[in-house]
Amino acid sequence: MSLAFKKETFRDDYTYQNSPKAIKRFPFPFAEDTYMYSVNIEPHTKGPVGAVTEFAFDIDEHYVAECEDKAKTLALDAGRYQALPHMAEAQWDFLELTMESLSNDYPDLFSLKKDGLLWTWENKPLGIKNTFTFGDSTSFDMDPMEYMGRQVQGDFVLLDQRNGTLYADAGFITSQADWSLAFDVGMAWHEWHGPVPQVTKLGVMDRALKFLMALQLGAPVRRLNWTMTINPRLDTSPENYPLWGGDRNKVTIDNVGELVHLRVELQSLFRLPRSNAILFSIRCYLINMNELSTSARWAKRFHRVLKSLHPDLVEYKGLTKFKDLTVQWLSKKDDGAEVALGTHP
Template identity: 40%
Template sequence: MKQLKEDIDEFPFPFKSNDPYRFSNNSIPLNPPISIDVTSKYIEEIKLKRDLLKTVHNRCYQSTPDTYEAQWEVLNLVMHHLSDMYPDRFKLKKEKDHWSFTNLITNETESFIYRDNSSLTLEPLDVIGRHVQEDLLILMEKDNELYLEAGQLCFPGRWSLVFKLGMTFLEIHQPIPEFNDTGLGDKIRRFLLNLEAGNPFERLNWALTIGYHLDTSIETFHKWGHKQKEVTPENVGSLVHLRVERQKLFRLPKSNSILFNIHTYLLSFEDLVQNPEWRSTFYDIFTNLPDYILKYKGAYAYKDTLIEYLKKFQQHA
């Protein structure tokens, strides 16, 4: 019960009552302007991250040579946020360019010379990414366009870093229905281009997934894709999960790039229905979603089963 309470307390429920969901730019100013969240699942998720980086590193980490300046900025930002916000768990000591970062949870210390690539055994982004639950991505701005140029991505929501590396912002999001056709994509692209250093934003993105799987990369589709067909009235509550990504955007002043980080949360519907307000709000929104959104969010195949499951609780509310 303690873990369930923590899961619900930490879960960023993405919907508001009486607010129909459609694709939009729902970014809001990030307050407080902190890039990282440490939750009760820290140890579990860091272990999973590192296991993936050990076994399929090329799938989970990619970068281009011109991203080192931005990578050091990300390392700088995240280490300071961790040590400032969680001083009982992380320490950062600096003597001019000689830095020492200690993770008291894992009992590890990273010592290096700031901005000296040779002082690290891994690239800066790959180093700091192993100490946070978030996936970390770098968008480089070139000729008034944004390109995905580096990332440590262990928990993707049905996409591939290897495939998307080097793509523009609009190319990356091309699979989203109506994203480019309606002008929404260009509107968000212009919003990102105007993002200012010192004024970060955040947004919540959501989907449905089967089972407790943080890693739903395209490369592992054979492991989880078929499970949609396994949803039944008996197991829908335990099998179907609401997947929410808390996404944060920081303009990095020296490189003029953007840090896009993603903290992924999962909550089964048998746990979600324990919160009456969430249950009612989700039911109202879900039952009014058009099919094209249901398909994109991974819910079309079992939508009726999930609706019937939720309806039982609505009737007894």
């Protein structure tokens, strides 16, 4: 697979942008003109060629820049990676899954050679090559989850299954949408998801937990989630709120197209073989309103979704300060005609 990696930034001068190809494959999350929080889980099977769901872990034109941004975030706050001691086996499960997936799906970019427990991993885009003993904690100068978390786009949480629920007992989180790993690590399922509005009333989290507790090895699942952010910033963590929170006050009707971004998460869950833990993969995609509006269908649909969004969700997703301006801006793209079904441009 041939990819041209872009030189860009997700902070400070914000030079991130999507090529026409990246816009076309963006995972637009709305199949209807309204939105309410739901489980919306489907099998994580091989998607169409070129789609973000084609492979288990998506690698795109932003790969090198995102990995560089991960390293910057970790250098400023090493606590973005945390793992409780009993998750050691699950970390090696994570390393194996990511190495095998990337080397099988992107053989021009990654390779993995095995000689018993002696493995050689090569990451050509990042210039990394290591020979190590699988399962040996002294193989790297960091934990295996951190080692591979730095080399795969997105965030990762390892969920331990015990006592009839799931616990977020390890995580590599550098691009979270306004939540804190330091606060959530070790929490049970309902504690972790407690702040999400409407879900208790609708029983969404109870159903999701029951479903995931029965997740089978070799049968991963996925869903799309979304929020919005100002500027193409990956790290919108509570710890760094002073660096990005004030940007919400900078939106005007004249700069909505450039500053306001739809932020979509492709969330995938995999049962792991040795530890029986579940890997929760959270891959973030960003697109500003100018780029989104190159699809008339997307612009119309997103206008209608935002206009009708439940007030609790507006507040929970942090959209209050710029939602109305974005609706006003998008209204110019919506001629009132019916939006054709489907989620692609």
